[in-house]
Amino acid sequence: MILWIAAVLVGMGALAWVFRFAGQAATGNVPKFRDMPFGVAYGYILAVLVVGWLIWAYFQGRSSDPAIANKFFFLRIGIEGFIIFAIAAWLFRLAGRRVGTAWSRKMFRAMPLTAAFGVMIILIYAILAIFAGLLAPYGQEQIIPGVAANITPGGDPALGGNPDFPLGTDQIGRDILSRLIYGAQNTVGIAFATTLLAFFLGGTFGFLAATFGGWLDQVLSRMVDVLMAIPSLIFALLLMTIASVWAPRLGIPLTVFMVIIIAVIDSTRVFRLSRAVGQNIVVMDYIEAAKLRGEGFGYIIFKEILPNATAPLLAEFGLRFCFVFLTIAALSFLGVGIQPPLADWGTMVRDLSGFVNYAQFAPMAATAPLLAAGAIALLTVAVNFVVDWMLHKSSGLKE
Amino acid sequence: MDNVLKIIMQRLALGLLTLLIVSVVIFVAVNMLPGDFAQAILGQGATEESVAAIRRDLGLDQPMVTRYFDWLGGVVQGDFGASFASANAASFSGTTSGVKTVAQQIGPRFANTMFLAAVTAVIAVPLSVTLGILAALYRNSVFDRAANIFTLTSISSPEFFLAYVLILFLAVLNPIFPSLSNIYDGMAFSERLNKSMLPALVLTLVVTAHMMRMTRAAIINLLASPYIEMARLKGMSPMRVIVKHALPNALAPIINVVALNLAYLITGVVVVEVVFVYPGIGQLFVDSVKTRDIPVVQACCLIFAAAYILLNLTADIMSILSNPRLRHPK
Numbered sequence: 001m002i003l004w005i006a007a008v009l010v011g012m013g014a015l016a017w018v019f020r021f022a023g024q025a026a027t028g029n030v031p032k033f034r035d036m037p038f039g040v041a042y043g044y045i046l047a048v049l050v051v052g053w054l055i056w057a058y059f060q061g062r063s064s065d066p067a068i069a070n071k072f073f074f075l076r077i078g079i080e081g082f083i084i085f086a087i088a089a090w091l092f093r094l095a096g097r098r099v100g101t102a103w104s105r106k107m108f109r110a111m112p113l114t115a116a117f118g119v120m121i122i123l124i125y126a127i128l129a130i131f132a133g134l135l136a137p138y139g140q141e142q143i144i145p146g147v148a149a150n151i152t153p154g155g156d157p158a159l160g161g162n163p164d165f166p167l168g169t170d171q172i173g174r175d176i177l178s179r180l181i182y183g184a185q186n187t188v189g190i191a192f193a194t195t196l197l198a199f200f201l202g203g204t205f206g207f208l209a210a211t212f213g214g215w216l217d218q219v220l221s222r223m224v225d226v227l228m229a230i231p232s233l234i235f236a237l238l239l240m241t242i243a244s245v246w247a248p249r250l251g252i253p254l255t256v257f258m259v260i261i262i263a264v265i266d267s268t269r270v271f272r273l274s275r276a277v278g279q280n281i282v283v284m285d286y287i288e289a290a291k292l293r294g295e296g297f298g299y300i301i302f303k304e305i306l307p308n309a310t311a312p313l314l315a316e317f318g319l320r321f322c323f324v325f326l327t328i329a330a331l332s333f334l335g336v337g338i339q340p341p342l343a344d345w346g347t348m349v350r351d352l353s354g355f356v357n358y359a360q361f362a363p364m365a366a367t368a369p370l371l372a373a374g375a376i377a378l379l380t381v382a383v384n385f386v387v388d389w390m391l392h393k394s395s396g397l398k399e
Numbered sequence: 400m401d402n403v404l405k406i407i408m409q410r411l412a413l414g415l416l417t418l419l420i421v422s423v424v425i426f427v428a429v430n431m432l433p434g435d436f437a438q439a440i441l442g443q444g445a446t447e448e449s450v451a452a453i454r455r456d457l458g459l460d461q462p463m464v465t466r467y468f469d470w471l472g473g474v475v476q477g478d479f480g481a482s483f484a485s486a487n488a489a490s491f492s493g494t495t496s497g498v499k500t501v502a503q504q505i506g507p508r509f510a511n512t513m514f515l516a517a518v519t520a521v522i523a524v525p526l527s528v529t530l531g532i533l534a535a536l537y538r539n540s541v542f543d544r545a546a547n548i549f550t551l552t553s554i555s556s557p558e559f560f561l562a563y564v565l566i567l568f569l570a571v572l573n574p575i576f577p578s579l580s581n582i583y584d585g586m587a588f589s590e591r592l593n594k595s596m597l598p599a600l601v602l603t604l605v606v607t608a609h610m611m612r613m614t615r616a617a618i619i620n621l622l623a624s625p626y627i628e629m630a631r632l633k634g635m636s637p638m639r640v641i642v643k644h645a646l647p648n649a650l651a652p653i654i655n656v657v658a659l660n661l662a663y664l665i666t667g668v669v670v671v672e673v674v675f676v677y678p679g680i681g682q683l684f685v686d687s688v689k690t691r692d693i694p695v696v697q698a699c700c701l702i703f704a705a706a707y708i709l710l711n712l713t714a715d716i717m718s719i720l721s722n723p724r725l726r727h728p729k
Contacts (some may be wrong), residue, residue: 058493144407229418241696242429330558334669370564381555
């Protein structure tokens with residue numbers, strides 16, 4: 001095995017050398033080939049091999065022999081998905097450049113493809129979340145009577161699917177497509193509310209600490225230091241366990257506790273940022289002027305500091321949302337997050353994960369858990385692409 | 400040198416103080432649980448006397464402050480107390496030989512988690528630093544963009560998504576590695592490595608992306624400096640400019656992000672351990688959180704927090720040592 005890998009590496013090295021030499025000979029020693037380091041030539045060969053392998057695997061996945069096709073099924077789906085998403089993002093950007101106000105058209109013109117992809121996905125998720133009730137064919141808790149568990153997607157009876165349920169039904173006969181759509185509403189909605197609460201708490205205390213300074217700043221900052229010294233997922237798990245005992249006694253849904261717990265834990269990070277940003281603004285002359293005018297603290301925080309701190313806070317909002325979203329998904333996956341009757345992606349992954357092991361015999365069986373997990377990944381990737389672009393734009397880094 | 404020693408001692412003292420306060424926070428949080436273990440374990444049919452007896456055995460009838468100092472005193476001597484669940488099982492069977500202390504329960508699992516973290520670190524650290532240097536060298540090329548998209552994707556995917564994708568491709572469709580990591584004592588090293596390879600790969604994907612991006616950013620930040628310009632004008636090759644001139648100055652942020660990610664490895668492994676049923680401390684934590692085995696929960700939390708604080712402290716000290724301007728504060 002190791003010998004085999006070594007042979008491939010050496011062979012690629014030889015190919016790279018031949019490639020560079022051939023390039024030099026064929027083009028009459030143009031600078032591109034003359035000054036090409038060996039590593040770059042090697043990289044070209046590597047890239048050609050990887051792309052070649054992907055194309056080969058793609059056609060293996062379309063092979064008529066099911067044993068071979070099954071093996072490369074997911075690779076094929078992945079490649080097709082990647083190309084479809086890339087084309088969709090490109091079309092979306094093209095549309096954005098033509099339609100809309102002058103401001104939005106200008107924004108789309110300067111947008112890289114990844115950011116366009118991110119904006120597109122976020123819009124789709126927002127529409128799904130808001131209109132879940134209209135779009136989903138069945139209710140999220142609705143157990144359709146007389147329907148056996150059938151997780152084969154596609155709805156093609158020839159492959160064992162059920163045409164009434166495009167993505168199949170889960171173990172107790174609920175429509176997976178409907179639950180995925182409702183999951184957008186529940187998971188994304190709860191994560192969004194949690195992030196808002198975290199920003200409200202962290203932002204308020206951060207600006208207060210920056211404006212007042214002195215003992216208030218010291219007390220708040222030390223408290224935040226202690227909270228940040230405990231790893232957040234561990235602390236959230238610990239507090240959720242305690243909350244899960246209290247929730248039925250107090251008659252408050254566990255989800256409310258989860259929102260508060262995660263918001264408090266995450267607000268520590270927001271506190272740090274808004275305090276640092278606030279401190280930079282507080283020493284400005286216009287704040288001094290406002291103080292001399294006799295303005296109150298409320299005016300200074302909301303009318304002077306907040307408008308000048310929106311840009312960094314907005315980028316942080318995107319990142320925080322991702323973290324909150326992933327934390328909620330992880331908690332749900334571990335069984336202490338959003339509670340069962342509500343459809344939620346993390347819980348769906350946990351419930352359906354056993355089917356991954358059947359993929360060997362019927363690759364379609366693994367799609368249901370991967371769809372739920374992929375739905376989470378797609379949104380966080382999209383948000384991260386947009387935030388990455390915003391940060392890059394505002395940092396003005398050219399090199 | 401005295402100066403450096405003084406700074407390190409100061410940081411260590413600060414870290415210890417933080418740990419002490421964290422232990423108070425954990426203890427208070429755990430004691431906010433309504434009812435106690437005695438009631439929980441005896442259930443509906445508990446009589447007053449039996450609840451009181453178990454409480455007395457476990458010391459639950461003491462006031463909270465006393466219990467905290469008892470617990471802390473034991474922890475300092477490496478004694479985390481007896482696990483409630485196993486103490487209870489032993490009291491039913493009438494023997495004391497079966498009582499497992501928390502330290503006995505945690506010890507081997509902690510070693511397993513450290514093993515997983517070590518395997519991951521051995522793969523991830525060299526890989527991410529090399530990739531980061533390459534991305535900085537060929538910045539804005541196709542390679543850099545592809546690496547950027549790939550790392551952003553793997554950072555932002557939930558761990559269980561990456562885990563199931565890897566299980567699907569490397570365990571189910573192409574059986575290269577086992578999808579369950581049932582590690583036990585006395586296993587041969589190669590087999591142990593083989594079984595923990597998939598969780599290690601998942602963790603590698605998550606931390607490599609972060610470390611690589613930070614390495615790239617740290618190096619690119621320096622490329623506008625005059626001394627880099629000078630090295631370039633001398634006619635040095637781009638690779639040598641980066642390795643000899645940019646890398647040593649970018650070491651502080653790189654060390655920092657490596658330490659932070661190692662802290663993540665020890666603490667953030669909960670989900671990965673649950674997916675792969677890896678017998679580490681994260682799984683023990685989730686299990687005992689479900690059975691409300693308070694001594695184990697407390698001990699796990701404290702160990703996680705201690706590892707986290709220690710690694711952050713190391714990052715702090717290393718970045719002071721690698722930067723002469725911080726070594727001699729005004």
